[in-house]
Amino acid sequence: MADLSNLAQFMGDLDEEGVLGIIDKLVEEGAGANEGNEAIMELQKGMNTVGDLFEKGEYFVGDLIFAGEILTEAIEKCKPLIAGTTTEKLGVMVLGTVHGDLHDIGKNIFKNMVEIAGFEVHDIGIDQAPEAFVDKIKETGAGYVGMSGVLTLALDSMRETVDALKEAGLRDKLKVIIGGNCVTAEACKTIGADAWTTNAAEGVRICKGWAGK
Numbered sequence: 001m002a003d004l005s006n007l008a009q010f011m012g013d014l015d016e017e018g019v020l021g022i023i024d025k026l027v028e029e030g031a032g033a034n035e036g037n038e039a040i041m042e043l044q045k046g047m048n049t050v051g052d053l054f055e056k057g058e059y060f061v062g063d064l065i066f067a068g069e070i071l072t073e074a075i076e077k078c079k080p081l082i083a084g085t086t087t088e089k090l091g092v093m094v095l096g097t098v099h100g101d102l103h104d105i106g107k108n109i110f111k112n113m114v115e116i117a118g119f120e121v122h123d124i125g126i127d128q129a130p131e132a133f134v135d136k137i138k139e140t141g142a143g144y145v146g147m148s149g150v151l152t153l154a155l156d157s158m159r160e161t162v163d164a165l166k167e168a169g170l171r172d173k174l175k176v177i178i179g180g181n182c183v184t185a186e187a188c189k190t191i192g193a194d195a196w197t198t199n200a201a202e203g204v205r206i207c208k209g210w211a212g213k
């Protein structure tokens, strides 16, 4: 199997050739879902390094953008690895990045994976106000809600969204999962979500569990 040990380092160094070289090798070898998920977690580690270097003033916004581009390309290539053939429908989910937050790479990874698992996903996009979640849930009759965010302020937006679900009388009929680099067990409790994760594959396992699978 392709050696993934340098993947996080290459991602952190914004070494596009290095990252895509490893991913191409993985695809050529016909790697499976486990390796695909492992590669995504290594890329995520590398993105944390990018974030740390940005905070230290060594990387700039342009570097964040470039990192996002490399990651998106790598994830596109990984898609066939994690693709399945599920035809069974497990449930309907409304998914979005919460108000004030424009980050969507992690959300898109989770979207792909949870769709492959059998959920019908209505992705409402980025920077979505609580009302947008409420409206889409009413429109689709969704039983699951996924909220994504990586900015610290996203935690407030997630709490406001859960409050809006309560006000609309929807909360008790829904399973709510939050994800993104900023979420924690403590935040999950404060927000009033049912589950949290910083790992898309784990998020899929949780949702499948709720659907009895």
Ligand code: B12
Pocket (backbone or CB within 6 Å): 040, 043, 044, 047, 048, 049, 050, 051, 052, 054, 055, 061, 064, 065, 067, 068, 071, 100, 101, 102, 103, 104, 105, 106, 107, 109, 110, 145, 146, 147, 148, 149, 150, 151, 152, 153, 177, 178, 179, 180, 181, 182, 197, 198, 199, 200, 201, 203, 204
């Ligand atoms: C790439 C990036 C950007 C790109 C985003 C491109 C895009 N289309 O998303 C751009 C350049 C646009 C950007 C902009 C900004 N960014 Co930025 N960005 C990042 C960076 C480096 C990586 C984020 C990322 O994609 N990670 C990789 C993905 C795969 O990880 P993930 O999102 O956690 O997702 C995984 C899981 O969490 C999970 N998941 C995600 N969502 C969901 C949802 C559900 C339901 C489930 C189950 C699972 C799940 O699945 C994924 C796969 O496992 C982070 C650093 C970091 N450590 O996060 C900073 C970071 C988030 N950014 C930061 C900042 C400050 C900004 C800007 C304010 C910069 C500026 N001055 O303009 C703006 C903010 C714009 C806004 N209002 O949102 C800070 C946030 C600080 C804070 N505490 O709030 C960070 C932490 C960098 C830092 N250390 O300073 N950024």
